[in-house]
Amino acid sequence: MGGLIRSWPMQTHYSVPEFNKTAFNCPHCGAFAEQKWSELRCDIFAHQNDWELGRTLELLKNKGYSELDAAHMRYEQAGGIFAAICAHCKKYSYWLERKMLWPAASTIEMPNPDMPEECQKLYMEARIIAGQSPRAAAALLRLCVEKFILALGGTEKKLADGIQALIDNGKISQAEQEYLHICRLIGNDAVHPREISLSDSPEIVLPLFRFLNILVQRTISAEKERSNFIAGLPSNIQQKITAHKEAGAADWDK
Known part of the structure; x- marks a missing residue:
């Protein structure tokens, strides 16, 4: 077979x-x-x-x-x-x-279609097993966060350092940083239980799926929508936007 x-x-x-x-x-x-x-x-x-x-x-x-x-x-x-x-x-x-x-169909939302493919695979694995093993799902989502950070241009160092690198490079906001750290910390406890018992509190894992989709929406999807919008503008406006980017000008009326 x-x-x-x-x-x-x-x-x-x-x-x-x-x-x-x-x-x-x-x-x-x-x-x-x-x-x-x-x-x-x-x-x-x-x-x-x-x-x-x-x-x-x-x-x-x-x-x-x-x-x-x-x-x-x-x-x-x-x-x-x-x-x-x-x-x-x-x-x-x-x-x-x-x-x-x-088995009962999962009520966990599907991954954002703009999520990187490798992240989607990990997300779906976690989604399938979340009901049976919240700890395993959290560990997979932590790995998903690692891959997501790399996709945004982060480093392969410690996960916390990778998150900080995205902040330093202006890739994510403080609020998005919190989402990533929450996923990191809960994922850490899934691998090395310390303060959180996921077997006793499986509901802690479920919001992580939503957090990841929000992160993808605010970073990859939002940038994609912005780029598509600009691409549809008249060429003279596109040229002005490009010129201001290259000059680093703050005053858009110049």
């Missing part, structure tokens, strides 16, 4: 679990893997003992039903419930009316 996982093309984005999809990121293990689907059926003769079951099948045979007909009569469809088994972890997800019943 492992070969089936390796045979899929290289995956670069998170693939959302969807009904009847042949492959997606498993809601249990997070791996991108083949999903084999089957419709659940129930045994309507399950309440019978072996002797009673034998008698029932014999009666059906005497009435002219074949063994195949009897099997179809015995196993009825279970109300349109489907199961998909992951080729990687061998765990099932269960679906009704094209919606996943189990």
Whole structure:
């Protein structure tokens, strides 16, 4: 079965679990893997003992039903419930009316689409396991913060130093610095528990997902929107903006 996982093309984005999809990121293990689907059926003769079951099948045979007909009569469809088994972890997800019943869909928001790809992967891993292991999720989010700082031009030194470098370079505000330090400190305690017991207070981890999305919005998304807006301005205004940037002029009326 492992070969089936390796045979899929290289995956670069998170693939959302969807009904009847042949492959997606498993809601249990997070791996991108083949999903084999089957419709659940129930045994309507399950309440019978072996002797009673034998008698029932014999009666059906005497009435002219074949063994195949009897099997179809015995196993009825279970109300349109489907199961998909992951080729990687061998765990099932269960679906009704094209919606996943189990495991319960995460209520944690999806990552900002402008989040760097490597950060998105870590975010999604943390999102999948947050309910089962808040500590592991916090550790992954700390790593996500490290990658995010590097994407903004920070250093590969200590995480606290990387955050300070972004402040010094004017890449983030004091408020954004606080968000990053909160993620760093909670992530530190996930790896080396000191003051916070994440097993006792899993709700502490959930806001970190929101913090990261806010950070991406205020930095990458905001800059992207600003650049797109300027690109749509008349050329004479664009030239003035460029000239003032190069001159470092404070007075825009000059």
